[in-house]
Amino acid sequence: MASRIISDEHDRAAALTWLGGLSLPMTLNVTKGKDRSIDQNRLAFMLYREIAEQLGDQTAEEVRAECKLTLAVPILRSENEKFREVYDRLLKGMDYATKLELMTEPMDLPVTRCFTTKQMTAYLDAIYRRYSEQGLQLTVPEH
Numbered sequence: 001m002a003s004r005i006i007s008d009e010h011d012r013a014a015a016l017t018w019l020g021g022l023s024l025p026m027t028l029n030v031t032k033g034k035d036r037s038i039d040q041n042r043l044a045f046m047l048y049r050e051i052a053e054q055l056g057d058q059t060a061e062e063v064r065a066e067c068k069l070t071l072a073v074p075i076l077r078s079e080n081e082k083f084r085e086v087y088d089r090l091l092k093g094m095d096y097a098t099k100l101e102l103m104t105e106p107m108d109l110p111v112t113r114c115f116t117t118k119q120m121t122a123y124l125d126a127i128y129r130r131y132s133e134q135g136l137q138l139t140v141p142e143h
Contacts, residue, residue: 040120043141044112047127054136065103069096071126072111075119083114 006012019028048060048067055063077084091099091109102109112123128138 037117037120039141040117040124043124044120044127047124047131047138050138051127051131051136061104065100067123067127068103068109068111069099071130072115072123075122075126076111076114079119080114 006015044067045060045064048064051063052058052060058066073087077087091102094102101107103111112120115123128140131138
């Protein structure tokens with residue numbers, strides 16, 4: 001499935017040209033907003049490493065899984081009806097350890113990959129809040 005971020009009129013014209021060249025029938029899904037940014041993604045992984053180093057009892061991947069499950073899933077459930085329906089039907093009743101395992105390889109349930117930049121900002125803010133309240137010192141990026 002193709003995914004395109006349309007940020008300006010040039011992008012829109014290019015997408016319409018591309019769309020006009022596709023054969024029918026097709027299904028088109030449009031999402032308002034844009035996908036999380038590469039900088040946001042880089043920041044999240046930096047935070048996972050910093051948190052793991054400061055806590056000392058978890059790997060960065062374990063921190064990532066915990067953040068995805070406890071911070072990202074609630075954001076996506078509240079804003080994405082399809083995700084909420086599938087998550088609630090298939091995963092909600094599972095025990096915490098199993099859900100945590102689903103957040104890592106080899107399953108690596110897509111959660112933050114589905115985020116818009118606004119949702120990713122809320123997620124990063126939640127990470128800062130949670131771990132700063134625990135006394136961790138996290139890097140705050142310059143804007």
